[in-house]
Amino acid sequence: MAALKTIHRNVPYLKQQLYALLGNTSSSVKIVCLMVLIGYFVSFYEPAILALTVTPGYVFPPGFRIWTIFTHCFVEFHFWEVCVDFVTLGLCGKLIEPLWGKMEMLNFFTLINTSVAFFGVFFYLAIYMATFNTDVLFEVHIHGLSGYIAAVSVAVKQMMPDHVVVRTPLGKMTNRNVPLCVSLLSVILYLVGLLEGAYPTMYTTGVIIGWLYLRFYQRHSNGTRGDMADNFTFASFFPTVMQPPIEMFANGVYNLLVRLKICRKPVRKYDVGAPTAITISLPGTDTHDAERRRQIALKALSERLSQQADSGSSWPTLEDDQRPKAEPTTVHTTAVPPETLNTVTVEIDQATSKPVV
Numbered sequence: 001m002a003a004l005k006t007i008h009r010n011v012p013y014l015k016q017q018l019y020a021l022l023g024n025t026s027s028s029v030k031i032v033c034l035m036v037l038i039g040y041f042v043s044f045y046e047p048a049i050l051a052l053t054v055t056p057g058y059v060f061p062p063g064f065r066i067w068t069i070f071t072h073c074f075v076e077f078h079f080w081e082v083c084v085d086f087v088t089l090g091l092c093g094k095l096i097e098p099l100w101g102k103m104e105m106l107n108f109f110t111l112i113n114t115s116v117a118f119f120g121v122f123f124y125l126a127i128y129m130a131t132f133n134t135d136v137l138f139e140v141h142i143h144g145l146s147g148y149i150a151a152v153s154v155a156v157k158q159m160m161p162d163h164v165v166v167r168t169p170l171g172k173m174t175n176r177n178v179p180l181c182v183s184l185l186s187v188i189l190y191l192v193g194l195l196e197g198a199y200p201t202m203y204t205t206g207v208i209i210g211w212l213y214l215r216f217y218q219r220h221s222n223g224t225r226g227d228m229a230d231n232f233t234f235a236s237f238f239p240t241v242m243q244p245p246i247e248m249f250a251n252g253v254y255n256l257l258v259r260l261k262i263c264r265k266p267v268r269k270y271d272v273g274a275p276t277a278i279t280i281s282l283p284g285t286d287t288h289d290a291e292r293r294r295q296i297a298l299k300a301l302s303e304r305l306s307q308q309a310d311s312g313s314s315w316p317t318l319e320d321d322q323r324p325k326a327e328p329t330t331v332h333t334t335a336v337p338p339e340t341l342n343t344v345t346v347e348i349d350q351a352t353s354k355p356v357v
Contacts, residue, residue, distance in 0.1 A: 025093030026102055032074075032109070033089055036145070039074035039083055040082045049075065049141060054117045057137030073113040075143040083147045096155055108155075108213070109148060115149030116202050123201060134202045146186075146202040151210025153179045158214055158232055179207045182236050207237075217262050225264075240264040 042048045048057075051065075054072045056067045076082050097105045124136045153175075161176040173181065186200040211234065216226040235247040257263040 001031075026097060027092060028102060028106060028126040029097070030090050033086055035074045036076060036082060036085050036089075040076045040079065043075050043077050045142075052143075054121060054127075054142035055138060056121045056140060056142075057134070059121050069114050070110075072117055072141075072260035073141045073145050073148065076145075077143070081144055084149065088145065088149045092152060093157075095159070096152070099159070102168075104218075109152070111213060112148050112151040112206060112210060113145070116205045117142055119205050119209070120198070120201055124338040140198055142198050144202070146199050147206030147209070150179060150182070150206030153182065155208055155211040155214060157237075158227060161231055161236075176231075176236060183207060211237075217256065321343075 001127070042052065052068060052071045052075050054068045055063075055065070057063065059068065076085065079141050092105060100108070120142045124140055127136045128134070156181060157175045161174065164172045165175060165178060166173050167276070182198065183204050185194060186203045189195040190197055190200050214227055215232060215234075219225055233247065234250040235243040238246050254263060257266055
């Protein structure tokens, strides 16, 4: 009863915070949040868990519960998971959706969740073939938005890689460190028994699939695909010391995928007819985020120039207006010999008012 009273007392505050988070988001974000909340209450019914979550042993025939690949993301078992989902969806609605658009955001949501479920099933099938443990087929339930949260952290890293998240005595943690740190944290919590085994699997899979999509396949408004920037390589997720060997391995895998025609090589475009000079554009480099950064930089530069202009020009004060005006003075100048400066000196005769050279 005490817990219910506490919850009832904090309901107005929770409503206020929820409205501040989801107030200006699109209808699609609000619908997904509502479905996650419904899925949390449905999870208290045991048959609903088997019917809506992905159980690796029931996805393929004879069970063939293929619909669970699309419904598992809306089912959460704990209320803190629902809160984390709401914060992530609110972040997407305020930060990512204005840059990508509503349709691209929905495509990203569907692609990540279905891919995480699909590859998670094959991962547990591989574990079963190696261990012959039937628990990984019928006792594991893939559910929730853990994979999507991981993919969102990759998207935030792509947009604002140097934004400081938290400062620690060991150094500062930026958005570029979040995907790897949370993946390692989920593995540690699983090893100590605080998380289910599906969480680190889904989160790691979400990081990889999210990076692959944003790196090679996302279509932009200028007709290009992916983001081939140097600060968005797979090695950039790891510390600087570990980047050289990981980059060599990643380049080898990438060259293999190019030979299999799964990935494409970046195509360079040369605009020789440009009015200023030759311009070179790479696919993915001229993204919405780059345009937003340019606009912010131009705005900051114009504000700084206007401040300097205002400080340089001063209006005359009242004291300056009351001072007697000085008499005009005549400045006598001495002409420099033409041999020195190779110039022509012109003198004006006051009597005739004609110039004499």
